[in-house]
Amino acid sequence: MVAPLFDIRAATFCHSGRPPSLEGATLRVLGGERLLLLGANGAGKSTLLNLLGGLLNPTSGEVLFENRPLSLSELEHNSEFRREFRSRVGILFQNSDTQLFCPTVREEIAFGPLQFLSRDEALARTEKTLVTFDLEALASEPPYALSGGEKKRVALAATLVMEPEILLLDEPTANLDPRTRDFFLDALSEFNRTPGRTVITATHNLQIAPLLGSNCALLTPQHGIALHAPLEKVLENEDVLLQVNLVGRRMREQVSDRSH
Numbered sequence: 001m002v003a004p005l006f007d008i009r010a011a012t013f014c015h016s017g018r019p020p021s022l023e024g025a026t027l028r029v030l031g032g033e034r035l036l037l038l039g040a041n042g043a044g045k046s047t048l049l050n051l052l053g054g055l056l057n058p059t060s061g062e063v064l065f066e067n068r069p070l071s072l073s074e075l076e077h078n079s080e081f082r083r084e085f086r087s088r089v090g091i092l093f094q095n096s097d098t099q100l101f102c103p104t105v106r107e108e109i110a111f112g113p114l115q116f117l118s119r120d121e122a123l124a125r126t127e128k129t130l131v132t133f134d135l136e137a138l139a140s141e142p143p144y145a146l147s148g149g150e151k152k153r154v155a156l157a158a159t160l161v162m163e164p165e166i167l168l169l170d171e172p173t174a175n176l177d178p179r180t181r182d183f184f185l186d187a188l189s190e191f192n193r194t195p196g197r198t199v200i201t202a203t204h205n206l207q208i209a210p211l212l213g214s215n216c217a218l219l220t221p222q223h224g225i226a227l228h229a230p231l232e233k234v235l236e237n238e239d240v241l242l243q244v245n246l247v248g249r250r251m252r253e254q255v256s257d258r259s260h
Contacts, residue, residue, distance in 0.1 A: 003067060004028040005166070005198060006052055011061035013047050021047045023223040024061070029200065034192065036209055036231060037202040039219030040245040045202035046094070046170055048219070052200060053091045053168050087116055090164035094171040096151035100143040105135055105154050108143055112162045125161055133157040133187070149180035156187060167191065169201040173208050185211055206235065206246060220244050 006029040014020040022044040029035055029052075037045045050056045051063050054075050063070045065085065075082045093099050102108040109129050113122035130136050133153055138146065143154055152172075159167070172188075173181045191197060201212045209216070209231060216231040221244060227234070234240065241247045 002030060004064075005031040005033075005066060006070075007064040007067070008048075008051065009062050009064070011048075011051060011058040011063060013044075013051065013056060013059050020059070020223055022051070022058075025219075025223075025225045027217050027225055027228060029198070031198055032196050033198055033200075033215055034213040035198075035200045036213035036216045037200065037219060038204070038206075038209060038216045038231075038234065038246065039202075040204055040221060043204075043219035043221060043244070044223040045204070045219055048217075049091075049168050049170050049200065049202045053089060054085060055091075083116075087162065088164055089166045089168065090159040090162055091168045092155055092159050092170065092172055094174060096148070096155040097144070099155055099158070100151060103142060104140050105143055105146075106130065106139040108154055109135075109158045109161050112158060116162070129157050129161040149176055152176060152180065153183065156184060160187065160191060165196065166198045167200070169199065169212075171203055171205075172201060172212075173203075173205065181208075188212070204246065206241075209235075218244060 006027070008025055008027040011022060011025045012020050013022045025044070025048060027048075037048055039045050047056065051058060054070050054072065057071050057073075068074075068081065070085075075085065091099075100108055102111055106126060110122055110126040113125050117125065130139055133156070135154065135157060138150065138154070143151060146154065173184060176184065188199070192199065199213065203209060203212060214231055215228070216234045217228045218226045218234055218240065220226045226240065226244060238247070
């Protein structure tokens with residue numbers, strides 16, 4: 001059996017005094033997998049993604065990365081592991097304001113490379129990325145002043161400039177106009193051209209799902225994982241989609257048509 005890239009074992013997470021946002025989740029993610037975390041709003045997709053990104057500790061259970069414990073404590077105290085993990089794993093949040101904090105777009109994109117590369121190499125990679133993402137005209141602008149679509153483009157550029165092996169995406173196409181959405185999908189397609197790269201995407205959008213992944217972990221309204229299967233098989237199972245609140249009765253026929 002191939003060792004998983006990520007191994008989530010009966011993980012539960014709850015904020016103090018609140019019901020669990022994830023409960024008893026078990027999931028094995030293989031390297032090179034294009035996996036969707038598919039579920040309705042509030043099912044626990046973002047929580048699961050944050051566990052995979054080493055941004056949260058499970059309240060119970062455990063998360064392993066290449067058979068090594070993945071936790072806030074491990075990342076804090078093991079500098080070698082932290083450097084390796086943060087250089088290999090890129091995270092794109094649903095709300096771009098969460099991750100944009102530098103005074104200008106250029107500085108935003110340069111921030112990550114400057115932590116890991118020589119200054120000359122980091123700045124060269126930054127300028128190349130500004131061109132690739134058509135951000136040259138915005139390079140001196142403050143990110144907070146940009147439109148929502150522009151912020152998403154900057155956030156994606158700041159993530160991909162690091163050339164990560166693993167990409168974690170939280171509702172990446174939400175609230176994007178068609179042109180920006182197509183730009184994002186093209187950039188993701190280019191990212192996937194390199195063999196062995198892993199993409200894990202949280203979404204509730206069944207229309208965009210086939211463009212984002214080929215396998216699916218289906219989260220339930222009870223904050224657990226119902227199954228891990230090829231996306232095509234999941235989309236064919238209209239009863240399951242109805243049970244997990246991803247479609248209503250009136251949408252079943254539309255989902256069925258898209259899956260054939």
